[in-house]
Amino acid sequence: xxxxxxxxxxxxxxxxxxxxxxxxxxxxxxxxxxxxxxxxxxxxxxxxxxxxxxxxxxxxxxxxxxxxxxxxxxxxxxxxxxxxxxxxxxxxxxxxxxxxxxxxxxxxxxxxxxxxxxxxxxxxxxxxxxxxxxxxxxxxxxxxxxxxxxxxxxxxxxxxxxxxxxxxxxxxxxxxxxxxxxxxxxxxxxxxxxxxxxxxxxxxxxxxxxxxxxxxxxxxxxxxxxxxxxxxxxxxxxxxxxxxxxxxxxxxxxxxxxxxxxxxxxxxxxxxxxxxxxxxxxxxxxxxxxxxxxxxxxxxxxxxxxxxxxxxxxxxxxxxxxxxxxxxxxxxxx
Amino acid sequence: xxxxxxxxxxxxxxxxxxxxxxxxxxxxxxxxxxxxxxxxxxxxxxxxxxxxxxxxxxxxxxxxxxxxxxxxxxxxxxxxxxxxxxxxxxxxxxxxxxxxxxxxxxxxxxxxxxxxxxxxxxxxxxxxxxxxxxxxxxxxxxxxxxxxxxxxxxxxxxxxxxxxxxxxxxxxxxxxxxxxxxxxxxxxxxxxxxxxxxxxxxxxxxxxxxxxxxxxxxxxxxxxxxxxxxxxxxxxxxxxxxxxxxxxxxxxxxxxxxxxxxxxxxxxxxxxxxxxxxxx
Amino acid sequence: xxxxxxxxxxxxxxxxxxxxxxxxxxxxxxxxxxxxxxxxxxxxxxxxxxxxxxxxxxxxxxxxxxxxxxxxxxxxxxxxxxxxxxxxxxxxxxxxxxxxxxxxxxxxxxxxxxxxxxxxxxxxxxxxxxxxxxxxxxxxxxxxxxxxxxxxxxx
Numbered sequence: 182x183x184x185x186x187x188x189x190x191x192x193x194x195x196x197x198x199x200x201x202x203x204x205x206x207x208x209x210x211x212x213x214x215x216x217x218x219x220x221x222x223x224x225x226x227x228x229x230x231x232x233x234x235x236x237x238x239x240x241x242x243x244x245x246x247x248x249x250x251x252x253x254x255x256x257x258x259x260x261x262x263x264x265x266x267x268x269x270x271x272x273x274x275x276x277x278x279x280x281x282x283x284x285x286x287x288x289x290x291x292x293x294x295x296x297x298x299x300x301x302x303x304x305x306x307x308x309x310x311x312x313x314x315x316x317x318x319x320x321x322x323x324x325x326x327x328x329x330x331x332x333x334x335x336x337x338x339x340x341x342x343x344x345x346x347x348x349x350x351x352x353x354x355x356x357x358x359x360x361x362x363x364x365x366x367x368x369x370x371x372x373x374x375x376x377x378x379x380x381x382x383x384x385x386x387x388x389x390x391x392x393x394x395x396x397x398x399x400x401x402x403x404x405x406x407x408x409x410x411x412x413x414x415x416x417x418x419x420x421x422x423x424x425x426x427x428x429x430x431x432x433x434x435x436x437x438x439x440x441x442x443x444x445x446x447x448x449x450x451x452x453x454x455x456x457x458x459x460x461x462x463x464x465x466x467x468x469x470x471x472x473x474x475x476x477x478x479x480x481x482x483x484x485x486x487x488x489x490x491x492x493x494x495x496x497x498x499x500x501x502x503x504x505x506x507x508x509x510x511x512x513x514x515x
Numbered sequence: 516x517x518x519x520x521x522x523x524x525x526x527x528x529x530x531x532x533x534x535x536x537x538x539x540x541x542x543x544x545x546x547x548x549x550x551x552x553x554x555x556x557x558x559x560x561x562x563x564x565x566x567x568x569x570x571x572x573x574x575x576x577x578x579x580x581x582x583x584x585x586x587x588x589x590x591x592x593x594x595x596x597x598x599x600x601x602x603x604x605x606x607x608x609x610x611x612x613x614x615x616x617x618x619x620x621x622x623x624x625x626x627x628x629x630x631x632x633x634x635x636x637x638x639x640x641x642x643x644x645x646x647x648x649x650x651x652x653x654x655x656x657x658x659x660x661x662x663x664x665x666x667x668x669x670x671x672x673x674x675x676x677x678x679x680x681x682x683x684x685x686x687x688x689x690x691x692x693x694x695x696x697x698x699x700x701x702x703x704x705x706x707x708x709x710x711x712x713x714x715x716x717x718x719x720x721x722x723x724x725x726x727x728x729x730x731x732x733x734x735x736x737x738x739x740x741x742x743x744x745x746x747x748x749x750x751x752x753x754x755x756x757x758x759x760x761x762x763x764x765x766x767x768x769x770x771x772x773x774x775x776x777x778x779x780x781x782x783x784x785x786x787x788x789x790x791x792x793x794x795x
Numbered sequence: 796x797x798x799x800x801x802x803x804x805x806x807x808x809x810x811x812x813x814x815x816x817x818x819x820x821x822x823x824x825x826x827x828x829x830x831x832x833x834x835x836x837x838x839x840x841x842x843x844x845x846x847x848x849x850x851x852x853x854x855x856x857x858x859x860x861x862x863x864x865x866x867x868x869x870x871x872x873x874x875x876x877x878x879x880x881x882x883x884x885x886x887x888x889x890x891x892x893x894x895x896x897x898x899x900x901x902x903x904x905x906x907x908x909x910x911x912x913x914x915x916x917x918x919x920x921x922x923x924x925x926x927x928x929x930x931x932x933x934x935x936x937x938x939x940x941x942x943x944x945x946x947x948x949x950x
Binding site for chain 2: 211212214215217236237246247320402406407409410411412413415416417425427428429438440441443446448461462463493495497498499500504
């Protein structure tokens with residue numbers, strides 16, 4: 182016996198959450214060929230049909246692209262520092278892909294490592310993640326290769342599983358998820374459908390051995406020549422989290438802000454001296470793979486990748502990490 | 516046709532006339548087509564040609580990682596080749612140090628990309644050799660500024676609302692800049708700090724400042740390859756911005772970037788006859 | 796209850812040092828009164844005026860912008876104003892498609908002898924801008940549900 186909610190009731194529930202003052206984020210068809218996770222204005226905007234893999238990830242709702250950390254004001258010879266007032270608000274990240282949701286517990290240790298990031302933590306606390314298990318995947322998906330799957334619950338507070346009949350089984354993962362749907366579901370004998378995820382495409386252990394042993398290999402240059410050094414992969418990746426601190430202001434004052442940064446930008450490791458230890462794209466690409474598949478697991482015990490495929494889909498030249506990971510398995514560089 | 520393309524490239528590599536062929540590859544049927552850099556003649560089978568050869572490979576000529584490989588042969592469509600003309604005019608490359616293989620192109624994408632529907636350069640004009648022929652007479656009578664004119668029917672306030680929404684999605688990933696063959700500055704203005712010129716933040720102010728700057732730095736230089744629009748991960752219609760400047764260049768100065776190698780660079784020159792109506 | 800202060804437009808004028816700035820100075824020495832709403836920014840030549848400067852003026856809440864320099868043929872650096880003219884012809888197209896209010900950007904040629912013209916131009920622009928009202932350069936972004944994420948950064 183499971184608890185189910187119909188698609189209609191789910192859309193209605195979105196309206197209820199909105200009128201309670203919550204922010205509700207979900208996949209939306211922004212343009213004919215563009216799906217994004219965006220704040221919804223009503224339940225009708227929620228996109229549930231078809232292969233819904235938004236071009237962005239949900240990380241921007243706990244780790245925004247731009248965030249002020251404090252303001253500074255010059256008062257004569259005095260300097261006033263004003264803490265940023267972050268308008269935190271209860272939010273529901275609805276119909277997130279499991280590969281997006283699973284990224285959050287992977288990021289939690291990073292934002293609480295040598296410093297507890299109150300911005301991230303507060304947003305995490307006020308966020309409820311309701312993922313939607315996948316019924317389809319495409320060639321760029323590889324969640325199963327990194328220990329996840331289409332119905333993975335890690336990072337979710339509740340997961341919706343389609344019964345194929347315009348309704349979803351609601352499976353709470355914790356009390357937060359249970360409370361969100363309490364009273365809005367009905368009992369049913371319906372069973373969810375569980376399509377298999379993508380076939381495994383590589384072994385993380387094999388990848389780690391390669392990364393450990395082939396640092397100087399010409400593989401990196403050959404495989405990543407086509408990388409143009411933009412930030413499309415990093416910015417649409419659910420787990421990438423590098424940021425830059427900038428001051429934006431003028432003679433009277435300004436703000437200090439955290440902005441997203443990408444390790445693929447040519448100046449990412451440019452030192453004040455002018456030296457750049459990673460001034461060739463192959464070194465930057467190698468570092469990205471090392472960080473995600475070797476360094477982060479060694480430090481935090483988790484692979485910094487959920488196999489969502491956004492990097493491959495959004496890369497203007499279809500590089501991403503998957504083609505590199507597959508190539509290092511076969512020894513081919515195309 | 517692919518066989519003659521591959522033969523030309525294999526011969527160039529074998530004779531060491533070039534050290535790298537920059538072309539298109541595909542790891543399997545139905546997989547994405549992407550740039551490849553073939554260095555050995557025996558790898559020439561990697562080269563493909565089909566309706567998904569989107570990337571403007573001329574963008575790679577600015578990359579030091581590619582420059583260090585030696586003399587290159589590059590495969591270009593007509594639209595890509597216009598970028599070569601501009602680069603040469605701006606002294607960014609020596610034509611004799613590059614072997615250009617033009618390919619006759621009936622258009623990319625299914626359905627055809629917008630730029631292909633009004634293309635006037637289906638046969639590259641300045642290549643060392645051209646592979647392929649146009650199978651059918653191509654109708655290029657379609658008006659080029661339809662979309663722009665439709666857009667301009669909106670009031671300024673409506674246009675601004677459109678762009679606030681459109682540019683509001685910008686992540687500042689700079690994919691648009693990186694894929695552009697004409698964005699070759701070693702240090703882009705947006706990366707300048709001390710003092711900061713353009714806000715790097717992904718806010719309305721920062722996004723407008725970036726896109727205005729990039730569009731205007733390409734005024735009279737953008738060749739309309741639309742790679743920036745294709746590369747954008749959040750689907751911003753940058754083509755409209757570039758088109759507005761391209762049309763202004765054409766209508767006010769009779770200038771089309773990359774068409775005439777003899778024409779003076781538009782914003783690098785001036786004429787006493789420049790006529791405007793808005794200076795008091 | 797005190798009356799709301801009347802709106803006083805902020806006009807930013809980017810002027811060239813050799814013609815318009817001296818023209819403005821002449822207006823001053825001749826005691827020609829013109830509205831104090833204008834903030835004058837002096838540059839060596841209109842050719843040096845980067846289009847980004849105009850954008851910055853609007854970002855910093857200018858209600859109107861004036862760009863003014865030497866008449867064609869009179870540029871102190873021979874051809875700076877010709878380059879500027881061509882640049883402005885194209886830049887206006889970009890501003891038009893973005894929906895920036897072109898009625899708030901003015902271009903003039905004012906020579907060092909034209910103190911009177913400076914007075915007239917500034918008076919006209921100020922009056923016109925006062926009528927048009929304050930300029931919200933990037934009108935409030937987006938819809939009510941995500942003001943947090945698309946917050947207006949103009950401060």
